[in-house]
Amino acid sequence: MQSFAFIRTEDASTAIASGAKSKTAQQGASVRFVAGGTTLIDLMKLNVERPEHVIDINRLPLDRIEPLADGGLKIGATVRNSDLANHAIVQRDYPVLSQAILAGASAQLRNMATTGGNLLQRTRCMYFRDTASACNKREPGTGCSAIFGANRTLAILGTSEHCIATNPSDMNVAMAALEATIHVQGINGARSIPIGDFHLLPGSTPDRETVLEPGDLITHVTLAPPAPRSRSFYLKLRDRASYEFALASAAVVVTVEGGRVTRARIALGGVGTKPWRSTEAEALLTGEPVGEPTFRRAANAALRDARPQSQNGFKVELAKRCLVHALKEATL
Amino acid sequence: MMSVIGRAQPRVDGPLKVSGKALYASDHRFPGMVYAVPVCSTIANGEIQGIDTSAASLMPGVHAIFHRENIGTLFRATVNHEFGADMVHLDETRAPLEDDVIRYYGQYVALAVADTFERAMAAADAVKVTYRSLQPNVDGQLAPETNRKTESERGDPAKAFGEAEVRVDQTYDLPPETHNPIELHASVALWDGTTFTLYETSQGVVNHRNVLAQMLGVSKENVRVITKFMGSGFGGKLWPWTQSALAAAAARQLDKPVKLVVSRRMMFQNVGHRPRVQQRIRLSATRDGRLTSLRQDWVNHTSILDDYKENCGEATPQMYSVPNLRITSALARRNVGSPSPMRGPGAVPGLWATESAMDELALKLGIDPVELRLINEPELDEGLKIPFSSRHLKECLTTGASRFGWAERDPRVGSMKRDGLTLGWGMAGCSWQAARFPCAAAVELRDDGTARVSCATQDIGTGTYTIVAQLAGETLGLPIDKVEAVLGDTQLPAGPLSGGSAATAAVVPAVLEAAGKAIDALLALATTAPGSKFAGRKAADLEYTSGRVHPKGEPATSGIAFETFLRLGNLGAVSGLGSSEGCGAFGTTKPKFSSHSFGAHFVEVTWQPEIARLRVSRVVTVIDAGRILNPLAGRNQIEGAVVMGIGMSLFEETSYDQRTGAPINSNLADYIVAANADVPALEVHFVEYPDTKLNALGARGIGEIGLAGVAAAIANAVYHATGVRVRELPITIEDLLT
Incomplete structure (x- = not known):
């Protein structure tokens, strides 16, 4: 851990102007916003993050959950995960989101972690977190230790020869299935980004994880009104029964009419380098009769491009079973 | 007869623990105390080529960067596996920083000491170590390299197996497992120019004292080891590990109290594990x-x-x-x-x-x-x-x-x-x-009507304080709130390791004997103390029952409270020392x-x-x-x-x-x-x-x-x-x- 300046601000434009002084908003940023701190402070202690300026955004008025006129929901960036998961509207209209958040971390962590922070949660790849190891995400060009190392928990979808790190968030998986929109305030004004465009595949630049630029501040997330007659479900599979990152998870939002799927939104967690929306699975489900054969075909499609590593081949079948079971639960 | 033994007695140390008053090793702080953070090797096999401390030494608050050349002399201990007051055992026998050879990942290569923990961490990170690195061997397939040793043998198993109607022949693997008590290993070392006082998280303070005295090159009398409470050990804290010697050596070099807390990562590297x-x-x-x-x-x-x-x-x-x-x-x-x-x-x-x-x-x-x-x-x-x-x-x-x-x-x-x-x-x-291990224990009856039972064993979170207080209370016929149990300090009679499920069995006979001797001393006092109702009578004619002394054959309620005799004799306490021999696997x-x-x-x-x-x-x-x-x-x-x-x-x-x-x-x-x-x-x-x-x-x-x-x-x-x-x-x- 190195010394840093801690700045508490009550004004978003000050925070944004300070953030814009950093060369990057990605790995290696010299300015970081902190809200719950559950990822950032942890990584600072490990010397993985070494910001010179840490700007506390907890006093910005971004901690509200507000229903929108169109029936959707606006979620402030600093809303705590526990408040979001237990919110009556979320539980009624977006149960998949509540279930996903409650499947993650511990009660203590959820009390601190925020919506914006969770969108930016960093990978748990052990080599990323160990400064003695080579890691292209932490130090571009040094190589990937995980590909020939301990990779049991790492990604099988969206990987590259440079990085196979998993996006560890549960919330993001539900947000992907709900097609959330992320609202960002930057030095050139506000913009909104569909969650599918927000996270980047590692490719040859795994240090770049999102489209954020220096100074960009996530202000809130909006959800569209729940699809009529849709049901949703989040299933998380892991070694122990709680307090562990997913080996595979699935967020499903489906509408069934007359025994057939009329609309499906599918995202997988624990297997992708980003929250893994599967439009292939959605297409295969739509119009098809509810039941295991349909679900299995969808699961096969979702994992068709999987590229397992030496230790995580089991994730292909595990993710398929996870998706099939989640679909069964959502269509009971 | 045994009314307390066998009763579901809540922990006597429970209120201290839930109110945060129980001080664990790393909770101790002293004026002028500085913080030490080890620098760990980032190779598992090879040699240190150079250690550059120039940047780290100049960082704010840094007192010293210790390494092989300036830590002072640290000896290896001569082991004595015999359980008891003179035992000297440790699993990593090499003295820390002894040479430049790296034999496992994370081996301590230097020690940064600063006025705050954060500054010591930053300085440790800033020490630049260069290595000549060799390929390590951590292969999980264990072909035995040393000779096979027969541990037990009878009959002719190969012949019987060959002739048998039903057979099983399988290999079972267990991976390495790491002890993960919530309380990290920690040492707070004080040096007064003659004597070391070491606050440790040790399952055996007596052995720890004996080992550290040898490593530091001082006599046993000049090392005191204290472990009052422990957040579990699971065996990982049975023997001293190298951070204890490093903290003590740093305290001696700097003439300041030094605190060294092992990180969770170091728990996996430096302080033992169950092997594959x-x-x-x-x-x-x-x-x-x-x-x-x-x-x-x-x-x-x-x-x-x-x-x-x-x-x-x-x-x-x-x-x-x-x-x-x-x-x-x-x-x-x-x-x-x-x-x-x-x-x-x-x-x-x-x-x-x-x-x-x-x-x-x-x-x-x-x-x-x-x-x-x-x-x-x-x-x-x-x-x-x-x-x-x-x-x-x-x-x-x-x-x-x-x-x-x-x-x-x-x-x-x-x-x-x-x-x-x-x-x-x-x-x-x-x-x-x-x-059971060999054990000594002392019991005192005090002039305020309470008893004190003491033993240099430890309560590692398993309830030893409570058992010892129960035992002494039972033997002395006193309620448990009148009994003070004192453990975890090498100044007390030498007690057993808290390990091998053998501590309780060792403490029982020693405490029983000590309590008996304390009662004998009390009865003798009752016959000699000036103004005693029993002055001039034979001790053998008196009896002690539930805190009272009375003539044999008369009801206990007719007796006199034991503290009366202490006051008459102007004594703070009478005491008895008890001991038991080891037996079974831990005896002689x-x-x-x-x-x-x-x-x-x-x-x-x-x-x-x-x-x-x-x-x-x-x-x-x-x-x-x-x-x-x-x-x-x-x-x-x-x-x-x-x-x-x-x-x-x-x-x-x-x-x-x-x-x-x-x-x-x-x-x-x-x-x-x-x-x-x-x-x-x-x-x-x-x-x-x-x-x-x-x-x-x-x-x-x-x-x-x-x-x-x-x-x-x-x-x-x-x-x-x-x-x-x-x-x-x-x-x-x-x-x-x-």
């Missing part, structure tokens, strides 16, 4: 289930410099009746830190293998696994050829079977269902040696009886193949550990051990990166232990047969027995549910995802 063990088990039996041979050939990894043997044959020679037996051991050297005992060392890995093999044999024979064990119950310890002091394994098996409902078991794989889940039922027997004399605790675990798992989800849903454990002194603390020990067994079976494994030799999952997110949600309903039952051949109260230790056998019972249940026989722990999703 591979065991080949060969069993043979007659068609009607009588064992004809048993062979156990194990190899465990050890460090480059030290020979740590994981004694997997601890329970094997006496567990079952078998005429032909051979147990052999071997070591394989790896670039890892020294292994160290972990709860139930030897027996826990050993029984994982032998009790799994017994289940495989039962299947081949078509005999119920409980029945197979009953058939092979021995009459005596066939290894030592002496009788058991007390053995009730059969009753553990039958009581467990009945409490679990074992009679309802359908042996066909995957045949049992409940609520849409497949059930698996498995069981295993268990055993752990019963022994050849035992007449074979003493062990026994037990049986019955496990139910639920299996959901559609999502490859396995959970332990029910455990019934029956333990024969002699008299249970405190059922609350006793049950707590067994339940905790079963939870640890769930972790051992399903989650725990220290993973070494084959290229760097680093234990790469060195944190509690990646090294998975059981969480609360993994813990099902646990039923613990004690069959209480006091083992009075071991000590007067008939109590055996219960710290380890609860973990032995759990992994086999779970693996056996997993087979029953899934048809998959897992012989390499932990049992993971990928093993079952067929």
Whole structure:
């Protein structure tokens, strides 16, 4: 851990102007916003993050959950995960989101972690977190230790020869299935980004994880009104029964009419380098009769491009079973 | 007679712990104290070429960067394995910073000391070390490199195996496991120019003192070691580790108090672990289930410099009746830190293998696994050829079977269902040696009407304060709130290690004797104290009952409170010193009886193949550990051990990166232990047969027995549910995802 300046601000434009002084908003940023701190402070202690300026955004008025006129929901960036998961509207209209958040971390962590922070949660790849190891995400060009190392928990979808790190968030998986929109305030004004465009595949630049630029501040997330007659479900599979990152998870939002799927939104967690929306699975489900054969075909499609590593081949079948079971639960 | 013993007594130290008043090693702070953070090697095999401290030395608040050339002299200790006041034992024998050779990943190469913890961390990070690096060997396949050693032998097992009708020949693997007590290892060292005072988290303050005196080159009298409270040790804190010597050496060099807290990552590198063990088990039996041979050939990894043997044959020679037996051991050297005992060392890995093999044999024979064990119950310890002091394994098996409902078991794989889940039922027997260490203890009766009992043993979180206070209170006839128990300080009479489930058995006779002697001293005082009602009478005519002295034959209520005599004699206290000799595995004399605790675990798992989800849903454990002194603390020990067994079976494994030799999952997110949600309903039952051949109260230790056998019972249940026989722990999703 190195010394840093801690700045508490009550004004978003000050925070944004300070953030814009950093060369990057990605790995290696010299300015970081902190809200719950559950990822950032942890990584600072490990010397993985070494910001010179840490700007506390907890006093910005971004901690509200507000229903929108169109029936959707606006979620402030600093809303705590526990408040979001237990919110009556979320539980009624977006149960998949509540279930996903409650499947993650511990009660203590959820009390601190925020919506914006969770969108930016960093990978748990052990080599990323160990400064003695080579890691292209932490130090571009040094190589990937995980590909020939301990990779049991790492990604099988969206990987590259440079990085196979998993996006560890549960919330993001539900947000992907709900097609959330992320609202960002930057030095050139506000913009909104569909969650599918927000996270980047590692490719040859795994240090770049999102489209954020220096100074960009996530202000809130909006959800569209729940699809009529849709049901949703989040299933998380892991070694122990709680307090562990997913080996595979699935967020499903489906509408069934007359025994057939009329609309499906599918995202997988624990297997992708980003929250893994599967439009292939959605297409295969739509119009098809509810039941295991349909679900299995969808699961096969979702994992068709999987590229397992030496230790995580089991994730292909595990993710398929996870998706099939989640679909069964959502269509009971 | 015994009113306090056997009562469910809440912890006497509970209020201190829940109110935060109990000070653990790293809670101690002193004026002028500085903080030390080790620099760990980032290679596992090679040599230090250079250490550049120039940048680190200039950082704010930095007092010193120590390394081989400026730490001062640190000696190796001359070990003395004999248990007792003069014991000198440690698992990593090399003195820290002794040479420039790196033999395992994370080995301490330097020590940064600064005025705050954060500044010391930053300085440690800024020390630049260059290495000549060699390929480390952390290979998980353990071909024995050193000679195989025969541990126990009888009959001709090879011949019996060759002639047998039914045989099992399988190899069982256990990965390295890391002790993860919540309380990290920590040392706070004070030096006054002559004497060291070391606040440690030690399961053996006397041994720790003896080792550190030698390493620091001072006499034993000039080292005091204090461990008042411990956030668990699980064996990892039995022996001193190198951070203790480093903290003391830094305190001496700087003439300041030094605090050194080992990080969670260092817990995986520098302070011991249960080694990887591979065991080949060969069993043979007659068609009607009588064992004809048993062979156990194990190899465990050890460090480059030290020979740590994981004694997997601890329970094997006496567990079952078998005429032909051979147990052999071997070591394989790896670039890892020294292994160290972990709860139930030897027996826990050993029984994982032998009790799994017994289940495989039962299947081949078509005999119920409980029945197979009953058939092979021995009459005596066939290894030592002496009788058991007390053995009730059969009753553990039958009581467990009945409490679990074992009679309802359908042996066909995957045949049992409940609520849409497949059930698996498995069981295993268990055993752990019963022994006691040598021990001394003192009891005082004080002029304020209270008593003090003291012993340089430790309460490692298991309830020793409470047991000692109960014992003294019982013997002195005083309520427990009138008894002060003082432990964890080398200035007290030399007490035992808190390990081997042998502390309680050692403390019992010593405290009983000390209390008796204190009463004798009191009665003598009553006959001599000026103004005493009993002045001039013979002490032999007086009696002490529940805090009062009275003539023999008269009611206790007629007596006089003991503090009266102390006041008359102008004495603050009368005292007695008691001691007991070691016996069994931890003693010096050849035992007449074979003493062990026994037990049986019955496990139910639920299996959901559609999502490859396995959970332990029910455990019934029956333990024969002699008299249970405190059922609350006793049950707590067994339940905790079963939870640890769930972790051992399903989650725990220290993973070494084959290229760097680093234990790469060195944190509690990646090294998975059981969480609360993994813990099902646990039923613990004690069959209480006091083992009075071991000590007067008939109590055996219960710290380890609860973990032995759990992994086999779970693996056996997993087979029953899934048809998959897992012989390499932990049992993971990928093993079952067929």
